[in-house]
Amino acid sequence: MPETYRVAIMGATGAVGTELLDLLAERNFPVEELVLLASPRSVGRELTFKGQSIKVQDINQIDFSDIDLVLASAGGSVSKEWAPKAAAAGAIVVDNSSAFRMDPTVPLIVPEVNPEAVLEHKGIIANPNCTTILMGVALWPLHQYQPIERVVVSTYQSASGAGARAMEEVKQQAQAILRDEKPVTEAFPYPLAFNLFPHNSPLDDRGYCQEEMKMVNETRKIFGVSDLRLSATCVRVPVLRAHSEAINIEFQQPLAVAKALELLHAAPGIKVVEDWDANYFPMPMEASGQDDVLVGRVRTDLSHKCGLELWLSGDQIRKGAALNAVQIAELLVKKQLLKSKTVA
Amino acid sequence: MPETYRVAIMGATGAVGTELLDLLAERNFPVEELVLLASPRSVGRELTFKGQSIKVQDINQIDFSDIDLVLASAGGSVSKEWAPKAAAAGAIVVDNSSAFRMDPTVPLIVPEVNPEAVLEHKGIIANPNCTTILMGVALWPLHQYQPIERVVVSTYQSASGAGARAMEEVKQQAQAILRDEKPVTEAFPYPLAFNLFPHNSPLDDRGYCQEEMKMVNETRKIFGVSDLRLSATCVRVPVLRAHSEAINIEFQQPLAVAKALELLHAAPGIKVVEDWDANYFPMPMEASGQDDVLVGRVRTDLSHKCGLELWLSGDQIRKGAALNAVQIAELLVKKQLLKSKTVA
Missing domain, CATH: 3.30.360.10 (Dihydrodipicolinate Reductase; domain 2)
Incomplete structure (x- = not known):
């Protein structure tokens, strides 16, 4: 049985967030558990993933040591605060904001161009700008x-x-x-x-x-x-x-x-x-x-x-943001860089 | 008293044509008489010029020897047929179509760029494309x-x-x-x-x-x-x-x-x-x-x-077409190239 992963989406209710949700389902990403995070005004809202209703949670209530992969699309300031915390807790963050893109320690990846850069990640991988x-x-x-x-x-x-x-x-x-x-x-x-x-x-x-x-x-x-x-x-x-x-x-x-x-x-x-x-x-x-x-x-x-x-x-929204992020996540799985903490 | 001219607009009911009408009034072009020409289905329609209602006429009924200036904006095929006839009858044609633009005997003019080219006209002057x-x-x-x-x-x-x-x-x-x-x-x-x-x-x-x-x-x-x-x-x-x-x-x-x-x-x-x-x-x-x-x-x-x-x-429609044509007509007046046949 293939490994499955606990995935969190930060900014789940936004244009890119809802697309991430759709793509994880559509591409059959090996999801063990899906955690949806969004701004306080969206907490409690329910989104559907593979026919299952999932409540949006407050990011402050989340223990990132229970998460394997974070797909972040909640804007630069949210990523700046939470991506390092999630990475420190052992999750890998694929960040759609501009916060870390030019950080020399963070790989910036378009899977069709530089997939090998995924090997250099230190917990955070940046998704480039759409254009x-x-x-x-x-x-x-x-x-x-x-x-x-x-x-x-x-x-x-x-x-x-x-x-x-x-x-x-x-x-x-x-x-x-x-x-x-x-x-x-x-x-x-x-x-x-x-x-x-x-x-x-x-x-x-x-x-x-x-x-x-x-x-x-x-x-x-x-x-x-x-x-x-x-x-x-x-x-x-x-x-x-x-x-x-x-x-x-x-x-x-x-x-x-x-x-x-x-x-x-x-x-x-x-x-x-x-x-x-x-x-x-x-x-x-x-x-x-x-x-x-x-x-x-x-x-x-x-x-x-x-x-x-x-x-x-x-x-x-798709290749310019959500799809590219999911493709990076798929690369992580393929290269066995994404460790499932549940299984371990 | 300044000379005034008999002006015909070919394609008077189109987007550029109606703008030509407005610009002639707005810029107080010295119009003696305004003749409006359009496609058969528009013949008989009335347009307003300086508070006066003018009927759209059939181009076949027009004697261009009674016209000093033609502002043509009825498309390339209409211009190809009628501009040489109007010029042969002694009118000067400022043509907004692409029909004569690249003709080496026809000046192509943007008044801010090459006003002097107006001196070389042989009855037809081309208005360039909008872009x-x-x-x-x-x-x-x-x-x-x-x-x-x-x-x-x-x-x-x-x-x-x-x-x-x-x-x-x-x-x-x-x-x-x-x-x-x-x-x-x-x-x-x-x-x-x-x-x-x-x-x-x-x-x-x-x-x-x-x-x-x-x-x-x-x-x-x-x-x-x-x-x-x-x-x-x-x-x-x-x-x-x-x-x-x-x-x-x-x-x-x-x-x-x-x-x-x-x-x-x-x-x-x-x-x-x-x-x-x-x-x-x-x-x-x-x-x-x-x-x-x-x-x-x-x-x-x-x-x-x-x-x-x-x-x-x-x-x-304005500088990209109608205004540029009217500015060319103004150049003709200024350089005394437009002869009023009524006064002569």
């Missing part, structure tokens, strides 16, 4: 074959990037605008329905917002190329779920489109979506709910002799 | 100071780019989706509400769509740089009106942000919109209805020593 994961999955197979010199990326990020409440807000804004009423903005600084704006995370003094610097710094860490030249412009668009990215890549040497497509077709986590006759390429509408990153519109860059361009859409 | 105009206005003052080597641009194009019917379609799609109904698509190949997709104009065999190649070829012609390196990724987004563009620019030499801002502030047709503390930059919501192209988020490109990035939003 980083989607781009990383698409660029890695190309970079393996022909090293990347520089990337210029523009993102088209859905409301889901700001959580379930933000998705609801965009719908309500759209309703209001269609009724000629003033849209209410709470989750975002400006109306997003029928509008768009550069990503509203804090800006640094060079003019890049946190979201953009995550793409730069996290990609460098995951790819193991500390000086990778990358510039990102991150933009929120009125799409409910799934992010898209227009990526311009300069390689050290020219990379033919046919070769790039061959590499993308063979790579894990990617579905090549392009029908040039039908003008049909990845769309967030179709990426939503899919595990794979949809990649297409691969073409030689007219403006650079070593350039290639591609277009992708990927589910921000 | 080209918006980008051209922003890049020209920089290029004048520090020559541009290469541009990588990603667009965020509103439904208005496909006309008034498309704007209505996106609203109806949004209504349907909010009611959990299937959205109807007619103007576009895929639903655009809460979705987005690469621009659906025909693709060439290098993988660039017409909209993208317009940005390349038209910018080269307007800037007078036949080998300008430029790659565009054009994307339709669920915004009703006003396009946005994320532009990465490589100059021959580094251009400091402060200098770029100084140039942009001093340039015509541009409003610099950036408040870094408030994370406030150009948005289509605010660009709609404005004459100026909103430009901001100007920053040094982290990934290139001669790179600079900026973000813009501009009203596709």
Whole structure:
């Protein structure tokens, strides 16, 4: 009989949390016991896992020495406080927040890119930012074959990037605008329905917002190329779920489109979506709910002799967050790094 | 008394046509008589110009020798048929379609960039594509100071780019989706509400769509740089009106942000919109209805020593089409190239 594990989800009621719950069931993760944790206002709420109702608990009441694996998606401050405690108690934490991503002692993993980094964990493993994961999955197979010199990326990020409440807000804004009423903005600084704006995370003094610097710094860490030249412009668009990215890549040497497509077709986590006759390429509408990153519109860059361009859409909540975390957990199981304390 | 002119609007009932009507009134263009032309199904409809009701007429019934200026916005095939006839009859045609843009005998003009090209007209002057105009206005003052080597641009194009019917379609799609109904698509190949997709104009065999190649070829012609390196990724987004563009620019030499801002502030047709503390930059919501192209988020490109990035939003129907055409007409008046046949 395979080992089973006591798994805790931190932030179980959020957009990513509920997706984690679904994915653990869907992928048949070997769960011995599932503990759901959330903010005080959600304590007592019940969520369903494999037909079984589970009550959301108060994180202060939990003894992490009874937990083998923590999937954390409750925001940076919660992770900063609780991930080290859980790790100290012997659990392995896969953290979806940005709290530990750039910590040199914490592996930052996209399973399709750097699964071996899992071996270096010291109790905490960081899940990269959504836009980083989607781009990383698409660029890695190309970079393996022909090293990347520089990337210029523009993102088209859905409301889901700001959580379930933000998705609801965009719908309500759209309703209001269609009724000629003033849209209410709470989750975002400006109306997003029928509008768009550069990503509203804090800006640094060079003019890049946190979201953009995550793409730069996290990609460098995951790819193991500390000086990778990358510039990102991150933009929120009125799409409910799934992010898209227009990526311009300069390689050290020219990379033919046919070769790039061959590499993308063979790579894990990617579905090549392009029908040039039908003008049909990845769309967030179709990426939503899919595990794979949809990649297409691969073409030689007219403006650079070593350039290639591609277009992708990927589910921000799934591969961009929850699925990647569960895949890291599966890696831990596969490498026998996750120890079941119940069995021991 | 200043000369006045007999002006015809071809495609008067469309999104750009009605804007032309408004702009001629708003800017007090010296109109002697206004003739409105549209497709057969609109003949007889009445539109208002300066409080006066004007009936839409059948183009076949018009004697263009009675017309001084034609503002054409009825699509490429209508322009191809009628613009040469109108020009042969002695009118000057400012054509908003793509029919004559790349014709070497036809000037292609953004008044802020190449007003002098108006002198070379032979009866037809072409108005560039919306995305080209918006980008051209922003890049020209920089290029004048520090020559541009290469541009990588990603667009965020509103439904208005496909006309008034498309704007209505996106609203109806949004209504349907909010009611959990299937959205109807007619103007576009895929639903655009809460979705987005690469621009659906025909693709060439290098993988660039017409909209993208317009940005390349038209910018080269307007800037007078036949080998300008430029790659565009054009994307339709669920915004009703006003396009946005994320532009990465490589100059021959580094251009400091402060200098770029100084140039942009001093340039015509541009409003610099950036408040870094408030994370406030150009948005289509605010660009709609404005004459100026909103430009901001100007920053040094982290990934290139001669790179600079900026973000813009501009009203596709106004500066991206109708306003630019009216400005060309104003140039004709100013340079005394438009002859009033009534007065003569």
